[in-house]
Amino acid sequence: MSDTTQSKKDLEVKIADLEAQLKESQKRIRILNIIGEVDRSLTLELNLDPLLHKILAGAVKVTDASAGSLLLLDEINDELVFAVVEGGGGDSLQGTRIASDKGIAGWVATNRQPLIVDDVNKDNRYYHSIAANFDFKLTSLICVPMISRNKLIGVLQVMQNTPGCYFGTVEQELLNSFASKAAISIENARLYKRLKEERDKLVIVEDEVRKRLARDLHDGPTQFVAAMIMNLDFIKELIARAPEYAPDEIEKTVALARKTLKQLRTLLFNLRPVILETQGLIPALEVYTERLRETDKLKVHLNVKQEFARLSSRAEIATFAVIQEAVNNAKKYARTSDIKITIQPDEEKDLLTVLITDNGKGFDVQAVRKQYDKRGSLGMINMQERIEAINGRLKIQSEIGQGTEVSFTLPLHENLLENTKEL
Ligand SMILES: Nc1ncnc2c1ncn2[C@@H]1O[C@H](COP(=O)(O)OP(=O)(O)OP(=O)(O)O)[C@@H](O)[C@H]1O
Ligand SMILES: [Mg+2]
Helix, strand or coil, X not given: CCHHHHHHHHHHHHHHHHHHHHHHHHHHHHHHHHHHHHHHHHHHCCCHHHHHHHHHHHHHHHCCCCXXXXXXXXXXXXXXXXXXEECCCHHHHCCCEEECCCHHHHHHHHHXXXXXXXXXXXXXXXXXXXXXXXXXCCCEEEEEEEEECCEEEEEEEEEECCCCCCCCHHHHHHHHHHHHHHHHHHHHHHHHHHHHHHHHHHHHHHHHHHHHHHHHHHHHHHHHHHXXXXXXXXXXXXXXXXXXXXXXXHHHHHHHHHHHHHHHHHHHHHHCCHHXXXXXXXXXXXXXXXXXXXHCCCEEEEEECCCCCCECHHHHHHHHHHHHHHHHHHHHHHCCCEEEEEEXXXXXXXXXXXXXXXXXXXXXXXXXXXXXXXXXXXXXXXXXXXXXXXXXXXXXXXXXXXXXXXXEEEEHHHHEHHXXXXX
């Protein structure tokens, strides 16, 4: 071979090499652009469903895959759930659940490590019965864990269906770093969703309180004030025509005014018992039960088994509110006038137990819980949430004809005022 032919050949090899390098860097630029684009849209997306779709679409695009799926971990049932599927007959897989250690996805979730499989049919981790629902001749895949703050959120997987078309470590790295960002976005979206739900609930509770106040003002003090005006008009006439009867009528009206004042004070107390903040739970409960005896003619027994130090204001407000709700329910539904409130601290077990019992008509707790969504009531859910917020446990036991017992326990030590930052 002549020198010129040789150098021409060398040149051709060099050009081919440079062309390959150019192609590779063009591919990288394209991928970086896609990542940047997807990153921006993930940061902006706070709604969970569209976010999950964007994550999977981004993952498929970044890795140049033909299909993909995103599985979320359901911690309660210890399962992975197909949340979004792209490509193949994906829709039929959506919502499918697998044990969190089954299949390739389960292996990745358990080991929290990314995995490339060149031929799934040769991998005994491959979950064939799930694949049967997926109209996609899967050959190779990459599956990576989605982890945020050391917590597994789910797994992300992308696939190819062309024989001989494999993923490389570059794609695995890309998908891995993409999955970490996606996990954070999912956590943010979940927090945002919870925040929105809490806010909605707050609006409903506020509205409920306002309605109740309006009803109480209407049924009580407003009626009494109307009666007082009528009495005063009558007294005016009596003074002109038969003044000797006026003192008696004035006395009746003063009694009515006193009753109204008492009712208004009870309403104010129920809205915000100042004594709870100044003197604490037990004095507030003493005043509360005293008012119930006087105003509602109820036989309410308050039994504090043993003295204990003051609780944090969070714990005192929650405890008082739950007792109020349980008593209100007993007043409204139990058809009894006997209600017992028992407070029992146990320092050895580090527990404060509170029981509110009535000997009234009772109810089917399971049946009420089952159709709670449709009822539009909030009492039982509020009690539960308030107690859980201070790390306690609430139990409602009732039987038709046997009365009702609402009970809860709180960890005593951590809820004491002296152990909180409120001091
Ligand atoms: N002590 C009780 N005795 C008999 N039935 C009860 C008792 N407590 C609750 N219930 C039943 O359980 C249902 C649910 O109570 P819950 O407090 O959740 O709702 P509500 O009192 O109807 O509404 P809200 O508390 O939101 O004003 C009541 O409607 C009632 O039928
Ligand atoms: Mg209620």
